[in-house]
Amino acid sequence: MALTSHPLLSALRRNPTGAVLIALQIGITLAILVNAAAIVTRAIQKMSRPSGVDTRDTFVMTMVGLSKNFNVYSTSSADLAYLRHLPGVAAASIVFGTPLTDNGSDTSVGRSPGSRGPTVTSALLPVDQQGLRTLDVALIAGRNFRGSEIRVPSAAHPDPRIGEVIVTQALAHALFAHQSALGQTIYVGSHTPSTIIGITRNFMGPQLGQHAYDTVLAPEIVTQYDMYDLLVRTRPGQRAAVFRAAKRHIGTADPNAVIGQAVTFAHAKRLLYSGLRDLAIFLSFLTLVMLALCCLGIFGLGTFNVATRTRQIGIRRALGARRRDIVALFLAENALVVAIGAIFGCLLALAIGQWLTDHDGVARLDPWYLLVGVAILALTSQLAAWQPARRAARIPPSVATRTI
Amino acid sequence: MIGYYLRLALRSFRRAPGLTALMVSAIAIGIAACIVTLTVYHGMANNPIWWKNGELYAVTVNPSTPNRTREAGLPAYGPGQLAYDDATYLFGSSIPKRKALLTFLFGSISGAPDQTRPLPTMTRATTAGFFRMFAVPFRYGGPWSKAADRGPEPVMVLSGRENHKLFGGADSVGRTLLWSGHRFRVVGVLAPWHPLPRFYDLSAGNGGAFARPAGAFIPFQWGPVLGDWPAGDLSCDTHGSSTTPTTYQELLGSSCTWIGLWVELPTPAAQRHFLAFMQAYAANQRAAGRFQAVNTHLWTVSQWLTLHHVVSHRSGLLVNLAFALLAVCLINTLGILLAKFLRGAPVAGVRRALGASRRQIFAQHLVEAGAVSLAGAVLGLALSAAGLAGVRLMYRGSSAAYGKFAHFDAIGLAWAVALAFVSTIVAGLYPAWRIGRRAPATYLKSQ
């Protein structure tokens, strides 16, 4: 081993530019790898947030009226009667808004009237009595709406008052922290005082972003906008069949109405994270390509170096170096370069991380990523250097005596 | 001499085919990554009506927040759309050369021959100025008159797609159709028109920046006349005090925003004039107690696109990453070329002894580096075409932006050429210089 330390430095000194270039490459790759890994990990964490609803078997059909003869209440009642009789349907409900999408209304909810006091921007999801059952969201406190509590305001008889509401656990927590929210009065849409009669498990309502879990459920059938949403949950595995049947029947049942849009929760969820997923995919892909190229570069240059130094290695072997001394020499050379690159890469990674924090609001880079990144790069680059090193070790001592 | 150098380069490649392949593919991958990300990025950052950038303005009125600069460096411009009262008042001004109100209605079209079922159609309710202002091309007929706006007259313009669905593409001008049960006369049919991004309507609730234009167009006032609720973005959060309107009359009187307003102001004088007009209106409204602030803005198309983050941070991130990848590829190539050239130094020494000047040795090696870069660029173009096709495949049938812009264009080609040039300079210049600088005798002796 004493053999390896001195020639190592002299070899690097002979072509310092080459070594610097490899170190530079390793540094950039490390910096990108570390930051990309951090971004992708966070994206995966975000994507794996639970939706809280049955995404496999649920869909929403938006019905749109075409003329003045259209009556939301009667048409939707007929639709629901049809749906609830289908054998594959577990539950169906009329709502106004589509969970897991941006289609819906949001409103500000506070503990005091008007815009006094803190408010939470929350989604407002009007449902009928079957709403909770169709969403398949369990109550963790309180009760469901009673049939008598479901209001049906119309243009002729507007009724802006919301008496009872059910809120999600997240919203209850946002409003009342650790106090019990059940039975408390809240103000939905600034003016109407409402009583919380139930609290549900968290699920993603018809609002995206950071407030996705904040939803107020109101006992109301919305009739004044010439449109409504049918929320349908099927028995396991029946979604496709029910979806087809419903589309065929409901699409033609009332000549005054058409299906404006029909989305499954599965599709909505895919769409919800499509941006993040794409970012994660592209980022991972480009980073892996970069890592692969970096290793190929090390491999290529290593192979080339072995070819160039054949005679020198042969002389070394003739003078008594064992095969593994030669392998060790090459790997140690590579390790030294990687170490220099890793130091540079860590600094660059921190700088890029800082830039991302400043410009894109990405959370600060966790030093653990650096550690793991260095380990990965050290390992892969040693692997890349290994094959040329082995080839070098196979050079017979006899080349020393031959002229080339 | 170039021909001779090229022959020498070819020989040199043949001597180390693996290494050459590595260099060429490294450059190709780097260039392809840049072209793919840049093509998508450019598509998003595209201003489809750039030639009118200084003339077209989106109008915003923020009734509650004073004109303060937020953290992002953008003013608190408030909602991107206007309330009915504000929109119609500002629209009444005669200062703009052209102007348009915009909203979305959901309608169904029936009454075409052979039509069995009503055709659900997203319908743009707008005013006559829309078509000329946004340079909308017509296949048949033309826009309706300003008089038709006031009536409103039952006139309709169909998109090419809808006209194809309803009339098989035939000239349908003069035909009568039922729009949600009301009779409308077709006055015009559009030629294919799909500006990307859809700069005049970027709001997410209307489908976002990359949605298709509407299938039909009718005069704006039909919404109020029929009491047809807007089907697009409707935001009632502006004051934090109003309740959601429940009747159409309430909607018209409310401060909910749901109408886009665009004006064409060709001269700086007209711009100043209209801005003053807006400010006076906002000041009046504040005096009357309806507004809490005077904060009105005109936005050029490109400002409007920036304001709505049409170019996402994410795609910017990917472009940066692609360039970092290219940098790694070039450093890679630089290292290999350097090693290769230095190994060939004895031969260069012989050439120098035989009368090659430093400059000729430099040129010979630069040609070799250039050939590598050029091959890399050509392969990179092929790779990026494949990459773009891959992106298109990934987004087939989706409304996401990436798929729409993943088309090879002249910009991509220009980038490839530029990047090949840069590659030669970055990866080839230094090694060629190093080898050219070598004293000729150094390597002759050592043999």
Next chain:
Amino acid sequence: MLEMHNISKVYRTDMIETHALREFSLQVAAGEFVAVSGPSGSGKTTFLNVAGLLETFDGGTYRLDGQDVSGLSDNARARIRNEKIGFVFQSFNLIADLDIFDNVDVPLRYRRMKADERKARITNSLELVGLTSRMRHLPSQLSGGQQQRAAIARAIAGDPALILADEPTGNLDSLMARQIMGLLEKINSMGTTVVLVTHDPELARRAQRNIHVIDGLVADTVAPSDPAARGPHGQTHAESAVD
């Protein structure tokens, strides 16, 4: 042809300075055949490198073909090497991946000659050294003697006025060596000046003048032993060779 006066050349490395040439003075007339000998490390190669403008020198004056060559640009030096000088090395220094034809072609390429003229010159010089049948062979496919003949063909292809040969026979057996020597004499007889560094006293004796170098200095000059062996002055040929 070649006039050196008090040339000095110092190699500097981090640790030591080597005075490879000191007050080195030598005149070689046009058409002369001069043999240079001396112990290893005495500065023979350095002298040839300086004479062939492969290296610069530190002091003294050097006129080549009547032209003062100190302070010339790299371009000008390359041009002189290309047009007036032909090199023959001990280790042949043929370019391994070019065949013989293309090797001989190299100096002509740098002279930007027309293709047909290049071709004529290449065939001529290969004919002179007797390698016409081997012109599409790679150097590795030839014997040492053939390789050196190819190198000589390359050196004379551009019709130089001066041939500088550094131990051209050092890697060859004596039969081959004599063959090469004969070739150089033939070239000299056509008017080209030849400076030959050699260890072989037998070969040195065949030159018109022997120079002995010791420690970077010209120790003594031995007059030609046999005036009759002097070749004719091929002035016309030498002149036409220059440009």
